[in-house]
Amino acid sequence: MQPTSSPYLVLLLLAVAAVGFAAMPLAAAWAWAHFFSPNKPGRDKNAIYECGLESKGDAWIHFRAEYYLYGIIFLVFDVETIFLLPFAVSFTTLPVGAFVAMVIFLLLLVEGLVWAWRKGFLNWK
Amino acid sequence: MIDEGLKSELQKQGVYVTTLEDLYNWGRANSVWPLTFGLACCAIEMMAASMARFDLARFGAEVFRPSPRQADLMIVAGTVTKKMAPLVVRIYNQMPEPKYVIAMGACAISGGPFKQGYNVLKGVDRYIPVDVAIPGCPPRPEALIHAIMTLQEKILAQKLTGPDRPRHLNADVASEFPVPAYGPHDLEPSKNDAVWHPPMIKR
Numbered sequence: 170m171q172p173t174s175s176p177y178l179v180l181l182l183l184a185v186a187a188v189g190f191a192a193m194p195l196a197a198a199w200a201w202a203h204f205f206s207p208n209k210p211g212r213d214k215n216a217i218y219e220c221g222l223e224s225k226g227d228a229w230i231h232f233r234a235e236y237y238l239y240g241i242i243f244l245v246f247d248v249e250t251i252f253l254l255p256f257a258v259s260f261t262t263l264p265v266g267a268f269v270a271m272v273i274f275l276l277l278l279v280e281g282l283v284w285a286w287r288k289g290f291l292n293w294k
Numbered sequence: 295m296i297d298e299g300l301k302s303e304l305q306k307q308g309v310y311v312t313t314l315e316d317l318y319n320w321g322r323a324n325s326v327w328p329l330t331f332g333l334a335c336c337a338i339e340m341m342a343a344s345m346a347r348f349d350l351a352r353f354g355a356e357v358f359r360p361s362p363r364q365a366d367l368m369i370v371a372g373t374v375t376k377k378m379a380p381l382v383v384r385i386y387n388q389m390p391e392p393k394y395v396i397a398m399g400a401c402a403i404s405g406g407p408f409k410q411g412y413n414v415l416k417g418v419d420r421y422i423p424v425d426v427a428i429p430g431c432p433p434r435p436e437a438l439i440h441a442i443m444t445l446q447e448k449i450l451a452q453k454l455t456g457p458d459r460p461r462h463l464n465a466d467v468a469s470e471f472p473v474p475a476y477g478p479h480d481l482e483p484s485k486n487d488a489v490w491h492p493p494m495i496k497r
Contacts, residue, residue: 207464209470211468219385220381221380221384
């Protein structure tokens with residue numbers, strides 16, 4: 170038998186067959202649903218909620234953005250803890266420049282906390 | 295339509311003849327997806343049936359779907375209280391056609407040991423059409439498997455055309471069932487007369 174013009178032709182054929190194998194049942198299901206089975210929408214069937222209860226109220230409600238601020242303020246303490254531990258472990262061997270840089274970093278974080286405190290974000294309303 | 299005798303004669307010679315209807319029903323019957331929906335202790339037996347020891351997967355019914363939109367079969371596993379009944383009917387309405395119902399256990403069939411209770415629905419068939427009922431309190435997983443096999447036989451025997459075709463292929467029949475409301479003393483209405491036909495004693 171003569172070798173085919175391209176050695177990759179078999180791969181192409183296989184790919185087409187594989188896609189067809191996957192797409193054929195989907196196409197058959199679609200055709201069945203559109204041409205044979207009657208469409209019967211209804212009030213319950215088109216309802217959004219699926220737990221048997223009827224949904225109450227409007228889905229478009231306002232969420233309070235306060236948690237976002239608390240998350241940001243939490244980050245101050247979180248980042249501080251992560252950097253304070255290696256700072257404390259290697260405190261005795263640190264040069265003066267590193268110590269000054271660390272204190273500036275801590276002051277920046279504390280400044281953010283003081284700002285939030287002054288603004289009154291730490292009061293839970 | 296091929297003659298049954300000719301069909302079996304051909305089968306002996308190794309030639310298999312089938313119809314689209316048989317193929318369609320064969321596929322449907324072997325991929326019945328139940329709803330993940332348990333009401334009481336029967337649900338424990340339902341879970342056992344889907345696990346390795348009883349292995350409901352052998353019958354193609356192991357894919358318990360958490361959404362009614364994807365389920366074919368509602369297994370009413372347990373006591374239906376009057377508070378729960380509207381929810382059951384609403385979930386049944388949300389399932390796409392074709393849909394089937396298995397009433398599992400004495401409670402789902404008739405109220406069972408709680409039949410005299412003021413808050414217990416005396417059988418889920420008062421509101422939704424039940425295809426297979428399994429007696430027992432609770433029924434063993436084998437009984438649930440038997441019910442699934444019975445349902446498969448029912449699906450295989452369904453005609454897709456003609457006046458006897460099932461509800462999902464008949465455009466004139468509504469697919470939703472009325473949801474009862476909470477009344478001051480009982481559910482209103484207390485039964486769906488189009489679905490529930492109480493057994494009459496003939497004297």
